[in-house]
Amino acid sequence: MGKNCGKFETQILTYDALRNKNKVIWVSSNSLGVLFGGYSIPDFLFAELSLEEKIIKFNYYVSNLLKKVGAEILLIGVPEGIAPFKEKDMNRFGEFAIVVSNAVYIDTSILCM
Numbered sequence: 001m002g003k004n005c006g007k008f009e010t011q012i013l014t015y016d017a018l019r020n021k022n023k024v025i026w027v028s029s030n031s032l033g034v035l036f037g038g039y040s041i042p043d044f045l046f047a048e049l050s051l052e053e054k055i056i057k058f059n060y061y062v063s064n065l066l067k068k069v070g071a072e073i074l075l076i077g078v079p080e081g082i083a084p085f086k087e088k089d090m091n092r093f094g095e096f097a098i099v100v101s102n103a104v105y106i107d108t109s110i111l112c113m
Contacts (some may be wrong), residue, residue: 005112011077012036014110016098022072024057025065029077039065041079045096 014017015026015038019055023061034040045054062074079096100106 004053008032008078010110010112011075015027015075016050018073022052023070024075025069025071026075027062027065027077030080033077038077041077041096045079051091051095051099054099055102058099060103074104076104 008028008104011026011030011033012027015024015036018024019037026033026036028034028036028038029040030040031040042058044057049056051059062076066074078100080094
């Protein structure tokens with residue numbers, strides 16, 4: 001989960017399908033998402049901050065985007081994975097998923113495996 005699972009392609013397809021009838025903000029797990037109309041995951045998620053600081057900052061980041069754009073739907077691609085990929089690749093222990101799920105209320109989720 002998280003690598004070579006079609007996560008970025010799924011985000012692009014979902015964004016394209018949703019934006020036809022809704023105002024959508026897409027925060028992409030991949031920096032190339034900007035080329036397709038999305039926003040980048042903020043750099044502070046990769047910084048040496050406490051989990052609590054990352055959650056508060058991400059909530060503030062998303063709130064500002066929603067106020068700026070006035071979207072109906074928020075699509076967030078979570079970087080890395082939610083479980084270990086292999087013995088020495090722990091996917092940051094699902095840290096990004098924890099931050100995002102605590103910063104915003106999630107209605108629906110898509111898991112790419």
